[in-house]
Amino acid sequence: MILRTELRRSIAPWAGLALLVVALGFLFLLSGPWWKVPAPWTGNTTTTALWLRFLLVFLWPIAVGAGAIQGMRDSRSGMVELLSTTSRPGWHRAIRLAGAVGALSALGFLLVFGVGVAEVLGHGGFVSASFLPVVLVGLLAVVAGSWIGLAAGRLLPHPLTAPALAVLTLVASVLAWTSVEANVLSVPYHRFALLAPALGQPRGVLVTTSAPTDLGQAAWFAGLAATGLLLLAAKSARAKVLGLLPVVAGAAIALPVFPASADGLLVPDSVAARKLCDGPICVSRVHEDRLAALAGPGREALAMLAKLPGAPTRIEEQIAPNPVTGPVPRDPGVVYLDFQRNDALLTANADDLRLAVLSGAGVPSCDPPYVGSLADLGARMIAAAHFTGELKPLPEYAGKWFLVQSGVLEQAWAKFRALPEEVRFGRIVAMRQVLLTCQGDPLDTLVPGALR
Template identity: 80%
Template structure:
């Protein structure tokens, strides 16, 4: 009964509604990166949860600020002295108030994920339970933020407390996001906020160490918020700080030492399905049949090279369009996330993608659009197929404007004796393995000068 009263007379419903409206407004009214590859928010339920974690840059300050507004209720109504004379312990009232505000705030967050789940189903995306840890930590952060706001509002009942606390929370959240997403400056202390950079692929999720550390931290933060809300003495307030101190002592050593440890492959979506030497992720299993035929043909063509690759695998490790792709001399990696044209490519295009670079990726990040790198890999594919073909790659649309010098280099390469062509393809493969040298100069010296 008392809980229902708190739901009606507190800010709880409005806090949950504000969270839902702001998040859905961003998602549907702005054509942001959440609609685009390599991590569309409708591609995978785990990716949907990761985008919600990104939106906590804006949602967490709302939860904290709303809690602070509600925490000042007793002081604003002049009931502090009256309530202190009642026989009911303070934690009874605190429990119902905190439960109402935390539950409705969490419900608003869950509602947004429910809309995301419907979008994933409607777009034929991948559904699994891998989103649960990501979503749970986000929910815990929302509850912890609202309870800390309640405590601060009760302890500092000033009209400026709520807006100042919300602005401070947003400033810290934006700083943490910017330091990771824009400058690449990683610090474990940044994980004491729930904010994450945008997801970089639909086959990735948060690392277990991140989930465990943040669960401990936000549980401690929530406990401290509740204890400070319920405290009726200075001694109780000091003791109320113990959970957050203990949580920080537990969480910080658990967090990854380097930024590379923040994300991991989604154990369900990235699980490999194979047809002999051809493997794709479970999320892209419909591509296995399309890739099997041209993939085997390409491996047979590559087999005449020394140390030729013997497998084709989809790249499932966390990657980015701003990082150099990893390479393995025995494996041809295809990235369906970054090069989404591969998802609809025909047999000849898939074959060319496998043969590009004699089975090796470029030595520059995909977004750089380097003429020497992409051109050399195009010519290498043309060496095996007899045709210079545009590759289905991230920088492909840009490269069409720069194709004339590569076509000239291709003509010069084709005019070389067969044994010279073969030797230069072998040399190119070594250059792409070590990333030491100019790829197109290896095939046609001075081609782009």
């Protein structure tokens, strides 16, 4: 009866509705990074959950602020003294109020995720149970935030408590996000950043949170939630002091467990990134439809590259989390194709797939993501042309870019093709080493002075 009353008369329904409306507003009204490669939010249910965790930068302050508003109710209504004289223990009312506010806040969070799952299904995305740890920790964070807000409102029933607490939570969440967001603002990573629930952008549909991240945050938010509940029900100073023990214990458990570096926050999803192979050609389970298309041209390209010393013998999809500031991983024995960042490969025909394998003589770009230099792109194109006999734009680069730079590259290609065969081969080998080490100018290695 009391719980039903709290559901009707408390701020609980409005808290859940606020989370729902704000989150869906971000996802559907703003283009945002969540619509774009390499991690569209409709590509994988785990990616959807990761984007929702990213949005907790804005949603968590709402949960905390709404809880604080509700926590001040008894004081605003002048009922504190009256309620203290009732025979029913205070924790009875506290647990029902906390249950109502926490449950409907969590429901709002879950409904947003439900919309995301529907979008994934509607767009033919990948569905697996790997999202469970990501969503469950997010739910725990929302409940903990609402309960700690309730306790703060009960203990500090001032009109400025709720807005001040919401603003402070927002500032802390943003600062924490900048620390876990791959040094996007040159803020170094620190374990304390994971005491806020927001995560950085997933930057790929094949990643999920690591076990240390999940376990550490679960311990921390469980302690925070317990402290909020105990402080909400506490009447004596001693009870309030004892109520702080769970949050202290949660931090003591979580901080040593958290990853030591930002590279440990996200790991390949064991389900989505599981390799499916046809001989030496492997793709992820998410992109298994590309395996048949890649098998034929992939083997042809490997046969062409076999003339090189230390030639690659396998083609694999790049499944590691995409770096932000540095080059992607490379291996002399493996040609990596990135179907996430280079979504043109998802619809590429056999000729373009063969060209993608041959580009850079089987070695990916040394440029940071989305920063292409003419020296790197031109060298990789000429390397592919060395094997095919024709200079063509690589599938990851638009034809418009090729037309703008075609004059310079065609001149470099003409100079390179005019060289004796053994010289061309030696320069391809040298350029491949430049791309493997990311030391030197690959185009200048092929055609000295091509850009001067």
